[in-house]
Amino acid sequence: MERHFEQELEKLNNRILKMGSLVYEQIHNALDALLTGNLELARQVIEQDNKVDKLDVKIDKLCQRIFALNQPVATDLRLIMSALKMNNDLERLGDLAVNISEKIEGVSDYKEILTELHVDELASMADLIVKDVINILHTRNTVFVKDIFLSANAIEEKVEAVSARILDEMMHKTEVIVVATNLLIILSQVDRIAGYSTNIAESVIFIVEGRIVKHKNPFIS
Numbered sequence: 757m758e759r760h761f762e763q764e765l766e767k768l769n770n771r772i773l774k775m776g777s778l779v780y781e782q783i784h785n786a787l788d789a790l791l792t793g794n795l796e797l798a799r800q801v802i803e804q805d806n807k808v809d810k811l812d813v814k815i816d817k818l819c820q821r822i823f824a825l826n827q828p829v830a831t832d833l834r835l836i837m838s839a840l841k842m843n844n845d846l847e848r849l850g851d852l853a854v855n856i857s858e859k860i861e862g863v864s865d866y867k868e869i870l871t872e873l874h875v876d877e878l879a880s881m882a883d884l885i886v887k888d889v890i891n892i893l894h895t896r897n898t899v900f901v902k903d904i905f906l907s908a909n910a911i912e913e914k915v916e917a918v919s920a921r922i923l924d925e926m927m928h929k930t931e932v933i934v935v936a937t938n939l940l941i942i943l944s945q946v947d948r949i950a951g952y953s954t955n956i957a958e959s960v961i962f963i964v965e966g967r968i969v970k971h972k973n974p975f976i977s
Contacts, residue, residue: 761822761828764818764821764822765822765832765835765836767818768815768818768822768835768839769835769839771811771814771815772815772839772843772846772893773894774811775808775811775812775815775843775846775847776846776890776893776894777890778807778808778811778850779808779846779847779849779850779886779890780886780890782801782804782805782808782849782850782853782854783850783853783883783886783949784883784886785797785800785801785853786798786801786852786853786856786857787856787880787883789801789857789860790856790860790863790870790875790879790942791867791875791876791879792867793863793867794860795860795864798857798858798860798861799857801853801854801856802854802857802858805851805853808846808847808850809847809850812843812844812846812847815839815840815843816840819836819840822836823836831963831966834962834963834966835963837962838959838962838963841955841959842955842956845952845955845956845959846952846956848948848952849886849949849952849953852945852948852949852952855941855945856942856945856946859938859942862935863935863938863939863942866935869935869939870939873918873921873922873939875918875939875943877914878911878914878915878918878943878946879946881907881910881914882911882946882949882950884907885904885907885908885911885949885953886949888900888903888904888907888953889904889953889957892904892957892960893956893960896960896964898960898961898964898965901957901960901961904953904954904957905957907950908950908951908953908954911946911947911950912950915943915944915946915947918943919940919943922936922939922940922943923940
């Protein structure tokens, strides 16, 4: 029974890592499609969302089975609880990739505006924060969690600044309202990418150290 329990935990961990890799690919492709105006790549992101959803269900069912057939304690319990939370956060990241992809057609003819508004910089920051948090998910090295929180704060500040500039443009140039609205939606998704990334980083801290840091930056006293 104990060996079977260990195998189930290993399977759970492997599925979470697989989910992380799949979701990062979705985020990366969505942001790449945004900057290049690649509508075919954007469609691929939307079509492949079902893979994320199916894996999400498998992970949830596996967690339920482990709870039902075993009595996990201590670090094993933390892993299972965190797996449920991270699975939900990763699935939401996948949804954000789809949301961005669905708006790309509306901005694909305005690539010069993306550069002018530094949306390309924000996309690179969002891609990197997800890549870094997935790396932490693999290594469980909480030393680098601080970088996730710093990156998330930087993304939030930049999103606010760019959004304010877009809103100002909308007030003075009615002809940009449609593209500006699509950009604001995309920026809101980028901001949420940062938020879900910090959620996953918090879960890694809980797994490794047993600390709950929800709703606060663990690196500010």
